[in-house]
Each structure stands twice: as structure tokens, then as C-alpha cells.
Amino acid sequence: MDHVDCIVAGAGVIGLAIAREMARRGMDTLILEAENAIGTGTSSRNSEVIHAGIYYPAGSLKARLCVAGRERLYRYCQERAVPHARCGKLIVATNAEQEPMLASILTNAAACGAGDLTPLTAAEARRLEPKLRGTAALLSPATGIIDSHALMLALLGDAEEHGAALSLNTRIVSGRVEGSIVLDTVDSTSGERFEIATARFINAAGLGATALAGSLDGFDRQFVPELRYAKGNYFSVAGRAPFSRLVYPVPEPGGLGVHLTLDLDGVARFGPDVEWTDQLDYRVDPIRGERFYDEIRKYWPDLADGSLQPAYSGIRPKLSGPGEANADFVIQDAAVHGVEGLVNLFGIESPGLTSSLAIADHVAQRLAPNAN
Secondary structure, eight states: OOEEEEEEEEOSHHHHHHHHHHHHTTTTEEOOSSSSSSSGGGGSSSEEEEESOSOOOSSSSSHHHHHHHHHHHHHHHHHTTEEEOOEEEEEEEEEGGGHHHHHHHHHHHHEEEEEEEEEEEEHHHHHHHOOOSSSSEEEEOOEEOOOOOHHHHHHHHHHHTOOOOOOOOOEEEEEEOOOOOOOEEEEEEEOOOEEEEEEEEEEEEEEGGHHHHTEEEOOOOOGGOOOOEEEEEEEESSSSSSSEEEEESBBTBBBBEEEEOTTOOOOOEEOOOOESSSSSOOOOOOGHHHHHHHHHTTTTTOOOOTTTTEEEEEEEEEEOOTTTTOOOEEEEEEHHHTTEEEEEOOOOOOOOOHHHHHHHHHHHHHOTTTOO
């Protein structure tokens, strides 16, 4: 049986960031990915926003890792020439009833260490974005956008430079805890099965993380939470939108509302909405775009009829369901579940991309705190 120092399940942005960090600390690291390419799931089906760390409960993992990860990510992008832009964001109240929520967001952001927000009057917001409608706004200068696939390629390159290896089309069928952690895997192209043992196993399988944890013989199922799928649909707009910054309405239950984001070419897209589902279906129903018009026109009244078209969708691995408060990231190690060398990452939704480098350090500190 082959044995490696560290195995990471999942070659999304979180798994690649962790593999990079473990390899940098001298661990012989293997990344196992069930698909035929890196980052085919949540990592490539999101808004590609670098979040400032504004909305999350103070002291939560989401708040701490987002604020820490944000600046690390900006530095990493500069060092590795990953395309990105610190374009800024406006959070907009579209009526007077929403303005107290802006004040609440401002207070929470300060408590999270993201206190660089600037309150704006309606006139001040319009001077920045003349086509914007609202009664008040907050300016977040630390918010940005990133090419997520270029980021993942850079992380993979760094990991491989430090000796890590990537095995695509490799599905973990099951595993068992017997001193070390033994994984039963199958090559989906050849059908060949093989076992690998490791002293350190990081379950960063995203939407598949709970199923993977549940397949480990000897792991107590009480530590496997229920996962909910929150599908987010995105629509693009024909032509160019007249905005140079991201525009977010005040948050809605389950998400941050139908917001306007930009890609690095300045093309606008809107979303995500929140569509609870029980399957991995990435088709976008064009009918859902009808609701988008009403929501977008609250802050961009000039949006023309018929200008929206389905773009893509993503599914968030949420640990909270409809009507429930948003759950925090869950990063479990032996202190929680008692299995040495095992770390499970559950519910790594937004701001996971922004937090990726900080999450990697958080995990590595638990598995290889004294490594070089």
C-alpha cells in the first residue's frame, strides 16, 4: 500500500490552497480530484468577488478568515500576477426603511475588523455612479474581483513546485481509520482501484464533503452535518452596464441579494438569487430572470426590457436551510471528532474564495504546526 504524508480531497480553490500550504511546510502532499479538471464546482461557479468581510458575525470563522484572507489574497495576486482588480463596492439602500440596515452593516463591519466603509448620501453615491438610484449607500474600497481559475492555476503551480502531486479522475470510494487513514480510491478512466494510507487527510471536497466524511469507517457520524444545496442563478446583460464598481442591495435571507458584479473585462452580471434544491443541476431557468428585473431596477431603473440573458449557476454548500440563520464555516480537527490527522471542511461557501489562503494556514497549523 502506498503511503504519503498528506492527502487533500478536492482540487477546488480551498483544496489547492491547503495543498500548497502543506507542501510548503515540507509535507509529501497528494491532491485527489474526482473530476477531470481542477475547480469544476463551486470554485468556478461564483461571483469571483474578493470580499471585504463586512456581513459576518464578529468573531466567527467567516469574519476572521475573510478579513485575514482578503489582504493575503491581494498580495498573492500581485506576487503571482493573478488578474484581479480592487474596484470597490457600493451597498445601496433603495428606500428609507432600509437605511437602518446600512447603519447595522457599518457597525458589524467595524466589529469584524473591516471598518474602512464610508457612508454616502444619495447624492454622493450618484457622483460615483451616476446611473445608480438609492437613498443612501456604503462604499467598500477593499472589495475586488479576481480571475478564480487563474488563481487556482497559480496555487496548483506553487503546490507542485514544492513537490505536491495532483491526481485527476480519482474518486474516493470509502476510507477507514486504523491508526493512519486508509482511502479506497478508483480511477474513473480505467476503473482501477487502489488504496493509499496517510497520516494527514484533509477533506476539502466542497459539495461532496459530507458524503465523503460519512464514508469513513471508524469516523463518528454525529460529526457529519446535514448539507443543504442553495443554487444561485446568474444573468448577464446585453451591452455594457454603466457602472465601474460592484453594486449590492442590502442583504436578503439566504444571500446578499441580486447584486451587480463585473468581470475583469467590465462586463456586468447579476445574481445570485437563492433557489433551494436537492440535486446538482446547473441549468438556469430563463423564467427566473423576470424576478431579476424588478430587483435590479430598484437600484438601476434604466435596465431595459429583454436585456437579461441566462449566464450560469452555482450551488453553495450550506449548513443552514430556508429561514435559518446563516451557519459559520465548520473546520473540524481531532479536538472536535477525536481522529488524529483528519480535518473536515464543511459549509465552505462565500467568503471561501476570499478566505482560501487564511483557511489553508488555519488547517496547516492544526496538522503541521512545527513543519518547515
